Amino acid sequence: MITAFDIGGTSIKFGIVDQEGKILFKSSFPSDIHIGGERIIRKIIQQIGLLEKDWQIEGVAVSTAGQIDSHEGMVVHATDNIPNYTGLEIKSMIERETGLPAEVENDVNCTALGEYWKGAARDSNDFLCLTLGTGIGGALFLNGSLYTGDTFGAGEIGHMSLYPGGRPCTCGNSGCYEQYASTSALQRSVDELFKEETDLRHFFEKVRESDIGSLEVFHKWVEDLATGLQSTVHVLNPSLIVVGGGISEQGDLLIQQIIKSVEPKIMPNHRRRLEIVAAEHGNDANLIGAAKHFFDSKHIRK
Ligand SMILES: [Zn+2]
DSSP: OEEEEEEOSSEEEEEEEOTTSOEEEEEEEEOOGGGOHHHHHHHHHHHHHHHTTTSOOOOEEEEESSEEETTTTEEEEOOTTSTTOTTOBHHHHHHHHHOSOEEEEEHHHHHHHHHHHHSTTTTOSSEEEEEESSSEEEEEEETTEEEOOTTSOTTOGGGSBSSTTOSBOTTSOBSBTHHHHSHHHHHHHHHHHHTSOOOHHHHHHHHHTTOHHHHHHHHHHHHHHHHHHHHHHHHHOOSEEEEESGGGGGHHHHHHHHHHHHGGGSOHHHHSSOEEEEOSSGGGHHHHHHHHHHHHHHHHHO
């Protein structure tokens, strides 16, 4: 068994995962990302020491935000959300300090790997995994494996241009897809609608009650989401799109509206067999996917 960590914006989730992808134990601690990349990894190393008292750990799998060189286990590029993260050699740092083999992969890629191994994409060799959150993450699974691109940057669909010259984006451009179709973008419209900070669960209750203002905001947001998917589907012709991120807990309400909005936008041959589904593992997918990446890497290296 190995230990897996998922470094997110607010918390670091971790667990013990076995060879079959079963999570035997899980917990979390605050990530305090402002302390910077190196100190975050130090906290993880400390946690590994504690876990080793109770578990026979054979390796460490890390899922994290940022563009990750998954062979070297280092951060190729990260935004300033986590200070001093770009260039950090996570894999060698963990291996040096713990003596355990370690592997690192991007968090959206881990969601895709987790859903492929044990979840909504288990029967699919060509799919797109979309995670809706602060931004929009994308992972491409082609011919049964992750497509990472030349410099591990493939799948950044959150930065497709949706409204050129529109809202400024963290990437330096403006009008990017994620500025309109991420969960944060929805949250912004919802707060404007209710004129105060509003829990998205409350908003979705209103949508279920067919509150007119809420439905309008919901439909407009899904329409933007679907416009991005329209381009993606035409470029990639996937058989499946898995929608992840916390908001996927809205299940059918969300998925059916996406399907309704996407279908008229795409050509008949592209929608012939296209399925759009919610991710099955929620927050656990990244731990399972990081473990999958770890086991596969070890296998390949032997
Ligand atoms: Zn952008």
